[in-house]
Amino acid sequence: GIQVEQSPPDLILQEGANSTLRCNFSDSVNNLQWFHQNPWGQLINLFYIPSGTKQNGRLSATTVATERYSLLYISSSQTTDSGVYFCAALPYSSASKIIFGSGTRLSIRP
Amino acid sequence: NAGVTQTPKFRVLKTGQSMTLLCAQDMNHEYMYWYRQDPGMGLRLIHYSVGEGTTAKGEVPDGYNVSRLKKQNFLLGLESAAPSQTSVYFCASSPGWNQPQHFGDGTRLSIL
Numbered sequence: 001g002i003q004v005e006q007s008p009p010d011l012i013l014q015e016g017a018n019s020t021l022r023c024n025f026s027d028s029v030n031n032l033q034w035f036h037q038n039p040w041g042q043l044i045n046l047f048y049i050p051s052g053t054k055q056n057g058r059l060s061a062t063t064v065a066t067e068r069y070s071l072l073y074i075s076s077s078q079t080t081d082s083g084v085y086f087c088a089a090l091p092y093s094s095a096s097k098i099i100f101g102s103g104t105r106l107s108i109r110p
Numbered sequence: 111n112a113g114v115t116q117t118p119k120f121r122v123l124k125t126g127q128s129m130t131l132l133c134a135q136d137m138n139h140e141y142m143y144w145y146r147q148d149p150g151m152g153l154r155l156i157h158y159s160v161g162e163g164t165t166a167k168g169e170v171p172d173g174y175n176v177s178r179l180k181k182q183n184f185l186l187g188l189e190s191a192a193p194s195q196t197s198v199y200f201c202a203s204s205p206g207w208n209q210p211q212h213f214g215d216g217t218r219l220s221i222l
Contacts, residue, residue, distance in 0.1 A: 031210075033210060033211065035213075042215050048209075086152055090208065097158075098211065102151055
């Protein structure tokens, strides 16, 4: 089945810094989502981005489907950005069975 | 608009006990899903439903059963709980198979 790999696994930054999180997937996908799991465990939708680029405030995401990767950019980090960021892919070969990566744990220091 | 609501939020069971987790969504979504999240890992799909009266197996279905008698509700059952089923369980829903999934806040389940 499809493999979804995220890097780096952990990232510690000072408030105000920028960061790039990467998600690689081993097979063609129908869609790609990015989620933020906050310190209380809630999963929050960030982007639904099967291809192209989207922006929402300080966050933006780019998926290059032909090269099988997606990037999440966070600019001017704030302490509230801390948590775990997951990407999840829906492969062409398995309708409805979305596969999650293992996440990037981001810690923003004040 | 509550979105996706999971009941209960926390539960402690003894090995061998049974229980049912309830997921309710008010967005009229066709698709619903149950996931488990273990420490340091992403979510893994247990079962899912593509509409009222239908269910299908996900990545880790063993030891669980599900039912979707009403479109807005998706139930996850543990018939004989085992310590390996200690986890955080998330429910999600989506309008269609290739649409964004919306998640509940999770149920933290401990099996002693």
